[in-house]
Amino acid sequence: MKTLHILFIALFASLFVLTSWTAAEYYSPKENTGDILLGDWKPSNGRSVIRISKGETSKGQDKNKYYGRIVWLKEKNNADGTPRLDINNPDDAKKSDKILGMTNMRELEFVGDKNDLKWENGNIYDPNNGSDYSFEMTMNKKNTNLVDGRGYIGVSMFGRTDTWKRLVKKGK
Structure with missing residues (x-):
């Protein structure tokens, strides 16, 4: 009887620890999956490179959102x-x-998870025509060196999608 009592307590304790660990795993903050977007990206026209980084509070930006700055132009002059x-x-x-x-991509917010790499609620400015568009990005988790950016006015369905390629340093 005493063995059965000890077995019951051990089973209950194991169940409690396992449940606590699972809950902590589920609710604890993890590495920000959205940060996979950080880096240098070249739009399909090849005329620029956009460096995507997290916002900097010293610049009045939201540190939890993503911003893109033009760091290279094919024709800078x-x-x-x-x-x-x-x-x-x-x-x-x-x-x-x-x-x-120039910072031309602003306030992009990661809204996905590790299985659905998606950023929304941002804006992108096109200096070629002086227009500002709503902007969202999606990344295929099988090829994280390509991302589809979609700019639109009003409804996403009426926008244009462009595939950007990540610039990767040789040897990495």
């Missing part, structure tokens, strides 16, 4: 050698801003 400026911007005060170094 005009024909006369002067830097390309944001001349198509509807805000006159920004028309003299350089395109190289």
Whole structure:
């Protein structure tokens, strides 16, 4: 009888530990899966490279969201050698801003999980036409070096998708 009592207590304790471990595993914060998006990306036209990073509070950005900055342009200067400026911007005060170094992707939020790599609720600015679009991205978990970015006005169904390729340093 005493053996049965000890066995029951051991079984109950094991069940309690297993349940606690499973609950902690489920509810504890994990490495941010959304950070798989961090890095340098080249849109399909090959004319620029966008560096995606987490927001910096010192720049007034949300540290939990993703931002993209133009770090390379195929044609960074005009024909006369002067830097390309944001001349198509509807805000006159920004028309003299350089395109190289500009943050053109803002506030993208990871809304997926490790099985559904998806970012939404962001915006992307196109300096070629001065337009700002709602923006979302999806990544195929089988090939994390490709991501589909979709810019749209209003409803996602009426947008345009572009595939970006991650730039990977040789030897990595």
